Amino acid sequence: MDTIYIEKLGVESLIGVYDWERHSPTSLLLDVTLGVDLQPATLSDDVTDTVDYARVAETLEEVAAQSQFELLEALAGKMIERLFNDFVTIQRVRLKVSKPGILPLAENVAIEMQRERP
């Protein structure tokens, strides 16, 4: 299996457990690893024969902007569901969602999930 990476993608989402987090969107960073067969695109040099990482980034920005989850886990689950639904050649997704600066004594907090296509 080959790999496509999107690193430190900045998105905005209304997310958080506490009332003070639910008045305005929070900045999140996404690290995405996609398991894809890249061999067809090595032969064709055609973006339609691979997964267009620009479209993946747009999809993740859209899911984040339209969601209102409490937990990072729930947002990550929805994002992975959308990627498998919209990009049929993605076989595996690893997604790390970071919420930098949210805890006073930590530079960053994050969750990471990895899923295979169902």
Ligand SMILES: Nc1nc2c(c(=O)[nH]1)N=C([C@H](O)[C@@H](O)CO)CN2
């Ligand atoms: N495992 C998690 N723990 C916590 C989350 C989360 O999304 N996943 N979120 C919060 C608060 O919303 C945090 O942003 C501020 O304390 C707490 N714990």
